[in-house]
Amino acid sequence: MEPLKQIDLVIEDIDSNELKPKVSDDELVFGTHFTDRMLVREYSNEKWQTGKIQKFHNFSMSPASLVFHYGQAIFEGLKAYKQINGDIALFRPDKNAQRFYKSAQRMVMPPIDPEFFVESIKKLVALEKGWIPTKLGTALYIRPTMIASEAILGVRPSHEYIYFVILSPSGPYFKEGFAPTKILVEDKYVRAAIGGVGEAKTAGNYAASLYAAVKAKKQGYSQVLWLDSLHKKYVEEVGAMNIAFVLDDVIYTSPLKGTILPGVTRDSVLQLSKDLGYKVKEEALSIDKIEETIESGHMTEIFGMGTAAIIAPVGGIKYKDDILTVGDGNIGKVTAELYEQLTGIQYGKIEDRYDWITKVVD
Ligand SMILES: Cc1ncc(COP(=O)(O)O)c(C=O)c1O
Incomplete structure (x- = not known):
C-alpha cells in the first residue's frame, strides 16, 4: 500500500x-x-x-x-x-x-x-x-x-x-433506496445551454434547477429529466444524476458536449456495461423516441447514475400529459447487473480490475 x-x-x-x-x-x-x-x-x-x-x-x-x-x-x-x-x-x-x-x-x-x-x-x-x-x-x-x-x-x-x-x-439518496423512482420530463425550463456552465459543478446550476424540481415534487416525482435547451427534445440528464436507457439491449446515454456533468459514475458504468457484453452508444435520444419505444416494449429499462444515487432504477416517467411505466415498473436486469458490478468494486466484493480504488491508510 x-x-x-x-x-x-x-x-x-x-x-x-x-x-x-x-x-x-x-x-x-x-x-x-x-x-x-x-x-x-x-x-x-x-x-x-x-x-x-x-x-x-x-x-x-x-x-x-x-x-x-x-x-x-x-x-x-x-x-x-x-x-x-x-x-x-x-x-x-x-x-x-x-x-x-x-x-x-x-x-x-x-x-x-x-x-x-x-x-x-x-x-x-x-x-x-x-x-x-x-x-x-x-x-x-x-x-x-x-x-x-x-x-x-x-x-x-x-x-x-x-x-x-x-x-x-x-x-440512500432517495428515500426509496435501490427501488424504482419516477421522474418528470421538464418541457418548459432548461438546466444548461451550449456555451454555458452545464459541465461545471458550480452552485448556480443547482440553484437554477430548483424551480422545476419543486414543481416535479408537488406532482409526486423525485427528479426532473432535463431536455436540451435548443429543441426541448433531446434528453440530457437528471437533477443529480446522468441517465441511461436500455433500448433493444443497447445502452444509450447522452454525449458529453458541454451541457451535462461528466459523471464519474457514468464513465464507470459505460466501461462496466461493455465488460458485461452490452453495446453502448453515447447518443442523445429524443423524448418522442423514448415514449414510442417504451410503448412498443423496446425500451425496457431506464436508470440514473451518480455518486450519491449510485444506480437508480427509473420505474416511470411523465412527459406533458403522458404517464408511462418503464418495462414492468420494477428493477430491470441490466440495471441490477450494473448495480452489482459497481457496488461490488466499491465495497471490495469484485476485483478492482481498473485500479479505480484508492485505499485510505493511517
Ligand atoms: C447534475 C449532475 N449530473 C450527474 C451527476 C453524477 O456525477 P458523478 O457520477 O460524478 O457523481 C451529478 C452528481 O454529482 C450531478 O449533480
Whole structure:
C-alpha cells in the first residue's frame, strides 16, 4: 500500500470530550450528519495557504463576500466506502480532482492541485474513519467545496477564496433506496445551454434547477429529466444524476458536449456495461423516441447514475400529459447487473480490475 504523500497540511488537535456521538447505520439518510473534523484552506495574496484539518465549525464571513452575491462557488461529491474486509476505499478520487480543477478554471477560480485534493482527503478520511458506516448502500459522503470570500460588491472574480471539505455519513439518496423512482420530463425550463456552465459543478446550476424540481415534487416525482435547451427534445440528464436507457439491449446515454456533468459514475458504468457484453452508444435520444419505444416494449429499462444515487432504477416517467411505466415498473436486469458490478468494486466484493480504488491508510 502506498504511504500518504507529504502535502502542505497541518492537523489541529481536538479534545476527545468535544467529539460528537456517532449515528447508527440504520438511522442514516443522505447529508444530514457531519463528522467531527473538516479541512479548510484559504487563498489570499495570490496563493493557497497551508491547509488545516480542524474541528467542524461555522464560518464567520462578511455579508459582502462575493459568493453570496454572484455565486462564484464550485463543489464535488465522492464517497469513502468501508469494504467487506475492513479496508477503507475511495472510488476514483482522481476523476473528482480533475473535474474540480476544470470547474475552477471555468469559474475563474484558483485550481486546487489534484495531488493535494486527493492526499488531503485521504488524511481527513483516515482521521474520521470511525464515522464510515458499514451497511451496503451507506458510505461516508465527501463534499469538497470552494467559495469566493473577498468582501467587495461588483461583478468580477474574487481575489480571496476558501476551499473546504466536509464529511457526511450517508444512507440512500432517495428515500426509496435501490427501488424504482419516477421522474418528470421538464418541457418548459432548461438546466444548461451550449456555451454555458452545464459541465461545471458550480452552485448556480443547482440553484437554477430548483424551480422545476419543486414543481416535479408537488406532482409526486423525485427528479426532473432535463431536455436540451435548443429543441426541448433531446434528453440530457437528471437533477443529480446522468441517465441511461436500455433500448433493444443497447445502452444509450447522452454525449458529453458541454451541457451535462461528466459523471464519474457514468464513465464507470459505460466501461462496466461493455465488460458485461452490452453495446453502448453515447447518443442523445429524443423524448418522442423514448415514449414510442417504451410503448412498443423496446425500451425496457431506464436508470440514473451518480455518486450519491449510485444506480437508480427509473420505474416511470411523465412527459406533458403522458404517464408511462418503464418495462414492468420494477428493477430491470441490466440495471441490477450494473448495480452489482459497481457496488461490488466499491465495497471490495469484485476485483478492482481498473485500479479505480484508492485505499485510505493511517
Ligand atoms: C447534475 C449532475 N449530473 C450527474 C451527476 C453524477 O456525477 P458523478 O457520477 O460524478 O457523481 C451529478 C452528481 O454529482 C450531478 O449533480
